[in-house]
Amino acid sequence: xxxxxxxxxxxxxxxxxxxxxxxxxxxxxxxxxxxxxxxxxxxxxxxxxxxxxxxxxxxxxxxxxxxxxxxxxxxxxxxxxxxxxxxxxxxxxxxxxxxxxxxxxxxxxxxxxxxxxxxxxxxxxxxxxxxxxxxxxxxxxxxxxxxxxxxxxxxxxxxxxxxxxxxxxxxxxxxxxxxxxxxxxxxxxxxxxxxxxxxxxxxxxxxxxxxxxx
Numbered sequence: 748x749x750x751x752x753x754x755x756x757x758x759x760x761x762x763x764x765x766x767x768x769x770x771x772x773x774x775x776x777x778x779x780x781x782x783x784x785x786x787x788x789x790x791x792x793x794x795x796x797x798x799x800x801x802x803x804x805x806x807x808x809x810x811x812x813x814x815x816x817x818x819x820x821x822x823x824x825x826x827x828x829x830x831x832x833x834x835x836x837x838x839x840x841x842x843x844x845x846x847x848x849x850x851x852x853x854x855x856x857x858x859x860x861x862x863x864x865x866x867x868x869x870x871x872x873x874x875x876x877x878x879x880x881x882x883x884x885x886x887x888x889x890x891x892x893x894x895x896x897x898x899x900x901x902x903x904x905x906x907x908x909x910x911x912x913x914x915x916x917x918x919x920x921x922x923x924x925x926x927x928x929x930x931x932x933x934x935x936x937x938x939x940x941x942x943x944x945x946x947x948x949x950x951x952x953x954x955x956x957x958x959x960x961x
């Protein structure tokens with residue numbers, strides 16, 4: 748029996764309906780997969796952003812190397828001590844109350860004598876140099892029972908006392924002995940005065956020479 752047009756139309760239209768449903772299902776599946784893919788991509792991007800950047804290690808600057816062949820820094824040499832000459836007592840620039848006489852001490856020449864309290868000797872322009880003088884050797888003779896005192900002064904007769912000597916009896920006015928005077932350190936150039944004192948006014952010492960020491 749032949750199908751009617753209307754029915755044939757419905758039958759012939761059925762496959763078109765099925766294709767449409769299949770297409771919709773495929774689109775839904777693809778859409779779901781696309782969503783899952785987007786989620787996965789977003790997760791991976793988030794993980795990448797959360798990964799800390801690698802730490803860059805900076806090496807410390809290298810220390811400067813001084814060549815071993817560099818010459819040593821120049822140094823200032825210490826000052827040289829002055830070599831003091833022996834000063835003959837009678838060569839004083841001024842003798843106050845003091846006389847000279849021939850001596851029997853070794854080396855001969857003259858000495859100064861008849862020294863009493865208030866007398867003095869002056870030696871000008873004594874150059875002590877940059878290294879201090881700390882001692883004075885004096886050649887003395889005395890026959891005075893009680894002795895006396897000799898003072899070493901700088902720049903004037905009543906100036907600063909650099910050292911003193913207590914004169915002792917040597918047993919005769921030409922019996923000589925070398926005495927050592929300890930000085931306060933003295934540098935530079937000065938006039939040196941030797942002054943003498945004793946409780947009474949008697950003469951008490953003769954001098955032959957003097958020499959400063961370091």
